[in-house]
Amino acid sequence: MGSCTSRRARFAASLLAIAVAFGASLTSVAPGAQAAPAAAPAAAPAVRGAAATPDPFFTYTGTRPLADYAPGAVLRTRTVPYSVAGLDLPLTVVQVLFRTTDARGRAVAGVTSVIKPPTGTATRVVSYQSFYDSLDPEHGPSRAFTGARTLGAMPAHVETLLVSSFLLQGYAIVMADTQGPTADFAAGPEYGYVTLDSIRAVLRASGTGIAPTAKVGLLGYSGGAIATNWASTLAPSYAPDVNRRLVGAAEGGVLVRPSANLGYVDGSMVWAGVMPMAVVGVARAYGIDLTPYLSDYGKQVYAKLQKASISQVLGAYPGLTWKQLTKPAYADPADIPVFVTTVNKLNLGSRPSPTVPMFIGQGTGGELEGTPGTxxxxxxxxxxxxxGDVRTLARQYCADGTRVVHREYPLSHFTSVPLWLPEAIGWLGARFAGTPAPSNCATIRPGNPLTPLAAS
Incomplete structure (x- = not known):
C-alpha cells in the first residue's frame, strides 16, 4: 500500500510539473519554434526529448504495402518520457504507429500515444480524443508529448491535466492524432477510423501496460467530439471488435451537420475563421480542388491557412463571410456541386446510431463568443x-434504442467546458463501474431537421 501511495504521490507531482512547464513554455518559446533534436532508433526502449521535425518515427517506411496490413495493425512502437517543451517529466508514454484508413478509404499510417498510469497493468482505458484542431500534422498530441514547442501542439498538455483523475485511478489514457497523417481538419469519418484503429493498436502492442481484456471508454470535446461521435457511429460496422469493448462515449460541443455550422459562424466575430480552415481540411481529405470557386481574397486566405491551427484563426477574421471567400457566382455554398456532395458525407444525421451509451453536452450561449444568438x-x-442539430441527433439515437443523457448549458463553447467535464467524467466512470446507463430521452426537446444540403 505504501509503495502504491508513493507512486501516486510522484504521479501527482508530475502532473503539477506539466502545468508549470506548460505555463513556462507559453512565455519562453517563440511561436513556430521546435525542441532540440534527439535522435533514437524507432524500436529503442526509450527516447529522450523531442525527435527531429518531421520525426521519422511517424512515417511508415516498410517495403510491404500498407494496404496488406489489417486496420489497427502495429507497425512500430517506442517508449518516450513525457516532455513539455523539451523538459522531460516522470511520466512514461508508449507511442504506436499503426495502419488505419483515411477519408477516401485508403490505407495510411496513424500514430497514437499511451500515457501509462502510475500503478500496474490497466484494465480500463480512456480513449481521449484531443481538440488540437489543426491543419499541421506537427501539432498532434504525439508531437506534443515528445517535446514539440509550437503553440498548436500545446492543447494536449492541458488535456492531460483535464483527465488526470483517470490516470490517478489506474486507467491508461490513449490519445491518437485523430486527424490522420495529413491533418485533415473537420473530416469526421477519418477521425473515427483513426480513433478506432488506435484502440485496436494499443490493445495489440507490447509494452503499453494495457491488459488484453481491457474495457474502453471514449471521451472528447469540440474537435475531440468529432472523433468521439464518428468512432461511436462507425464502430459497429468498421470495428465490431472494438465496439464490444466500449462501455460508452462522452462528448461535448458537438459538430453534427457542417453545412449548418458554416451558416451559423458566417459573419461571426470569433469563430468565422474556422470556416475557411474547415474548407481547407475537407478539401484535402477528399482530394477536391475548391480554388476555382474562390475569390482572390478567398485564395489568399486558403493559401495562408494550409498549416494553421485553431489558435491562429480564432478572432483573426472578425465578420468574415462565405461571400467574401467565393466568387459572386458561388455566394451560396449550394451553388458548388462538389462541395455539396462532400459536405453531406460529414452529416452525422445520415449515419447509423451508436450501440453504446452516450453522454452529450452542448452550450447555447454563443453570443458570449460573438456569434448572434439565433x-x-x-x-x-x-x-x-x-x-438544435445536437438535440435532433440525440433524439435520433434515442429512437434507435441508444441510451442517451443529453445536457444543455446556457454558456458558450469555451465556458461550457467547466460544466460539461465533471459530468462527463462522472458519467464515464459509472459506465466502467458497471452501473446501468441512465437516459433522459423523454425530455429532450425537438431540434432542427438534419436534412442534407440540397444543390441549387
Whole structure:
C-alpha cells in the first residue's frame, strides 16, 4: 500500500510539473519554434526529448504495402518520457504507429500515444480524443508529448491535466492524432477510423501496460467530439471488435451537420475563421480542388491557412463571410456541386446510431463568443456548434434504442467546458463501474431537421 501511495504521490507531482512547464513554455518559446533534436532508433526502449521535425518515427517506411496490413495493425512502437517543451517529466508514454484508413478509404499510417498510469497493468482505458484542431500534422498530441514547442501542439498538455483523475485511478489514457497523417481538419469519418484503429493498436502492442481484456471508454470535446461521435457511429460496422469493448462515449460541443455550422459562424466575430480552415481540411481529405470557386481574397486566405491551427484563426477574421471567400457566382455554398456532395458525407444525421451509451453536452450561449444568438433555420448554439442539430441527433439515437443523457448549458463553447467535464467524467466512470446507463430521452426537446444540403 505504501509503495502504491508513493507512486501516486510522484504521479501527482508530475502532473503539477506539466502545468508549470506548460505555463513556462507559453512565455519562453517563440511561436513556430521546435525542441532540440534527439535522435533514437524507432524500436529503442526509450527516447529522450523531442525527435527531429518531421520525426521519422511517424512515417511508415516498410517495403510491404500498407494496404496488406489489417486496420489497427502495429507497425512500430517506442517508449518516450513525457516532455513539455523539451523538459522531460516522470511520466512514461508508449507511442504506436499503426495502419488505419483515411477519408477516401485508403490505407495510411496513424500514430497514437499511451500515457501509462502510475500503478500496474490497466484494465480500463480512456480513449481521449484531443481538440488540437489543426491543419499541421506537427501539432498532434504525439508531437506534443515528445517535446514539440509550437503553440498548436500545446492543447494536449492541458488535456492531460483535464483527465488526470483517470490516470490517478489506474486507467491508461490513449490519445491518437485523430486527424490522420495529413491533418485533415473537420473530416469526421477519418477521425473515427483513426480513433478506432488506435484502440485496436494499443490493445495489440507490447509494452503499453494495457491488459488484453481491457474495457474502453471514449471521451472528447469540440474537435475531440468529432472523433468521439464518428468512432461511436462507425464502430459497429468498421470495428465490431472494438465496439464490444466500449462501455460508452462522452462528448461535448458537438459538430453534427457542417453545412449548418458554416451558416451559423458566417459573419461571426470569433469563430468565422474556422470556416475557411474547415474548407481547407475537407478539401484535402477528399482530394477536391475548391480554388476555382474562390475569390482572390478567398485564395489568399486558403493559401495562408494550409498549416494553421485553431489558435491562429480564432478572432483573426472578425465578420468574415462565405461571400467574401467565393466568387459572386458561388455566394451560396449550394451553388458548388462538389462541395455539396462532400459536405453531406460529414452529416452525422445520415449515419447509423451508436450501440453504446452516450453522454452529450452542448452550450447555447454563443453570443458570449460573438456569434448572434439565433439565426433563421439554425437557432441557438455555443458560438460554433448548433444546439438544435445536437438535440435532433440525440433524439435520433434515442429512437434507435441508444441510451442517451443529453445536457444543455446556457454558456458558450469555451465556458461550457467547466460544466460539461465533471459530468462527463462522472458519467464515464459509472459506465466502467458497471452501473446501468441512465437516459433522459423523454425530455429532450425537438431540434432542427438534419436534412442534407440540397444543390441549387
Amino acid at each position: 439565426k433563421t433555420g439554425i437557432g441557438r448554439g455555443d458560438g460554433v456548434m448548433v444546439a
